[in-house]
Amino acid sequence: MNEMSRISRRIFLVFSLLTAGLASAQLSIEITGAGANRIPVSIVDFPGDPSASRVITATVRADLERSGLFKLIDNAGLAIDENAAVNYGDWKSRGADALASGSIARSTDGRMEARFRLYDTQKAVSLGGAAYVTNNAQLRAAGHRIADFIYEKLTGEKGVFSTRIAYVVKSRGQFLLQIADSDGQNAATALTSSEPIISPVWSPDGGRLAYVSFEKKKPVVYVHSLASGQRHIVANFKGSNSAPGWSPDGRKLAVVLSKDGFSQLYSVQADGSGLQRITQSSGIDTEPRYSADGGTIFFTSDRGGSPQVYQVGANGGEARRVTFEGSYNVSPRPSPDGKSLAFISRREGRFQLAVMDLASRQVQVLSDSHKDESPSFAPNSRMILIATEVGGRGVLSAVSSDGRIKQRLTVAAGDVREPAWGPYFQ
Amino acid sequence: MKKLLIPALLSALLVGCSTTPLPEDNAGAPVESRSGSSSGVAPVTAGGLDASGLPRELTDPKSKLSQRSIYFDLDKYEVKDEYKDLVAAHAKYLNANKGFKVLLQGNTDERGSREYNLSLGQKRAEAVKRSLSLLGVSEGQIESVSLGEEKPKNAGHDDSAWAENRRADILYKAADGRGEF
Known part of the structure; x- marks a missing residue:
């Protein structure tokens, strides 16, 4: 072996160690299902800066594909700008009902403008377009915005590709509260602790997370501003403090305190002031979540002998039981559109994601796994993120609210749990 | 002040020569309890x-x-x-x-x-x-x-x-x- 090849081999080894380290921090996504009627769409390459074009179009295509609602039609390697005339007949014969074209222009200050336009090939019309000014670091973000535009135009619902998710990774005895893009990329650690972190929830403005940290040898509720990293204690009363849930206006949090005995619901201002008791029961009341209109709170209680979901006025009053089937229904999460309620139901010893239509009270079990936890709705109410277990390891799974589409998100180096889907990009 | 300090330091040094000084935590309370105990010996758990x-x-x-x-x-x-x-x-x-x-x-x-x-x-x-x-x-x-x-x-x-x-x-x-x- 000559000197040169030995050096290159060593460089290769160092490089692969580095990339392995990077890969372990990223969530990787696997799709295990798709919608029944996927919309065939083609995303052509965008002329202009080829590397920027590759990043943006790859992001758009991956987003649409991952949603399970689109079927990507081969673009035949074509690069077409947004203003070029579209040969509708040609794209129709390729099987594409819709086509997106675009361009990347670099401005003198080094920034880029990504322009695109979406066409309906069946009706032979433009469905509109947009331009996003971006830089190299934000190319994927621009791709997510374009995918959101296409998703909304073609499905009639808002897209959630530009949203972020929070989750907790347990790795080598450390607990990491991480934030990532909805596709699992760009993971950043907001908090590292040697003690557990649970129950993260996003403020409605997407700037803060409330969560429970055990760093004081007991559960304490914190609010953490993501941009500044500043955090403050919202509830640290005698006993346990847990299960924060934001009010839709972002001013208050429902929390669970044991300062007066067993776990009971209280509300508190986001700065920790103005504590008010909401429930008065002789058992456990926990996991409060405000309804979309802020008027009521869904929660878990064992007041009837087994843990079931109840609903109470946001300021207290008489609670009404919501779940009846089975002996263990917990972790209620009302959908942002107010139409349904996701929760975890124990069926024959398996903990599974279930969804109730709040109008008809019909319940549908959406998963076939055995250890589902912590459901969290996407802001468009279309997908539900849960923690589950595969091969003894914690993974995240996103399930469409009709149960047809499933995505699995894993982190190579550890257990992932406690997911929370953030609000729309603002 | 000086006159009082010097003998105190000397006695501390003399004690220091004959025995290893105990860390404060383990010294316990024998000196104070001596007067309270009828035998004049305070029981100390090592x-x-x-x-x-x-x-x-x-x-x-x-x-x-x-x-x-x-x-x-x-x-x-x-x-x-x-x-x-x-x-x-x-x-x-x-x-x-x-x-x-x-x-x-x-x-x-x-x-x-x-x-x-x-x-x-x-x-x-x-x-x-x-x-x-x-x-x-x-x-x-x-x-x-x-x-x-x-x-x-x-x-x-x-x-x-x-x-x-x-x-x-x-x-x-x-x-x-x-x-x-």
Whole structure:
């Protein structure tokens, strides 16, 4: 072996160690299902800066594909700008009902403008377009915005590709509260602790997370501003403090305190002031979540002998039981559109994601796994993120609210749990 | 001032020559109690404090008070009869040592919702608290909290691991703030 090849081999080894380290921090996504009627769409390459074009179009295509609602039609390697005339007949014969074209222009200050336009090939019309000014670091973000535009135009619902998710990774005895893009990329650690972190929830403005940290040898509720990293204690009363849930206006949090005995619901201002008791029961009341209109709170209680979901006025009053089937229904999460309620139901010893239509009270079990936890709705109410277990390891799974589409998100180096889907990009 | 200091320093040096000075923690209170004792000899237990600053009787494996865990049956939150003596021993110690505080940490097995388990662990800690209160321990000496399923003693996923994790632990803190929490 000559000197040169030995050096290159060593460089290769160092490089692969580095990339392995990077890969372990990223969530990787696997799709295990798709919608029944996927919309065939083609995303052509965008002329202009080829590397920027590759990043943006790859992001758009991956987003649409991952949603399970689109079927990507081969673009035949074509690069077409947004203003070029579209040969509708040609794209129709390729099987594409819709086509997106675009361009990347670099401005003198080094920034880029990504322009695109979406066409309906069946009706032979433009469905509109947009331009996003971006830089190299934000190319994927621009791709997510374009995918959101296409998703909304073609499905009639808002897209959630530009949203972020929070989750907790347990790795080598450390607990990491991480934030990532909805596709699992760009993971950043907001908090590292040697003690557990649970129950993260996003403020409605997407700037803060409330969560429970055990760093004081007991559960304490914190609010953490993501941009500044500043955090403050919202509830640290005698006993346990847990299960924060934001009010839709972002001013208050429902929390669970044991300062007066067993776990009971209280509300508190986001700065920790103005504590008010909401429930008065002789058992456990926990996991409060405000309804979309802020008027009521869904929660878990064992007041009837087994843990079931109840609903109470946001300021207290008489609670009404919501779940009846089975002996263990917990972790209620009302959908942002107010139409349904996701929760975890124990069926024959398996903990599974279930969804109730709040109008008809019909319940549908959406998963076939055995250890589902912590459901969290996407802001468009279309997908539900849960923690589950595969091969003894914690993974995240996103399930469409009709149960047809499933995505699995894993982190190579550890257990992932406690997911929370953030609000729309603002 | 100077005249008083010099003899004091000299005597300290002389003592220092003949014996190894004891660390302050282990010196105990023999000098003060000498006058109070009829024999003029104060009984001193060697090494009165352990590494966490707690009296050895709380941590010495031979002492009943070193037993700090109370185990619970599945879906149960009452202190079983077999732990009544243990709880009574801790109540007696806390009643005799009002400066000491305990943190009662309730735990559950891993099955089910994390937050609901946190509340179940709280129920277990509350049960131990109630037992201590009934035996006269003051409210101010006890805090009951829950770790839910988050800090398993046994990381396994079978019945025996789960049984080990359905538990309440008693942690002590001395009046000077040193201890286990």
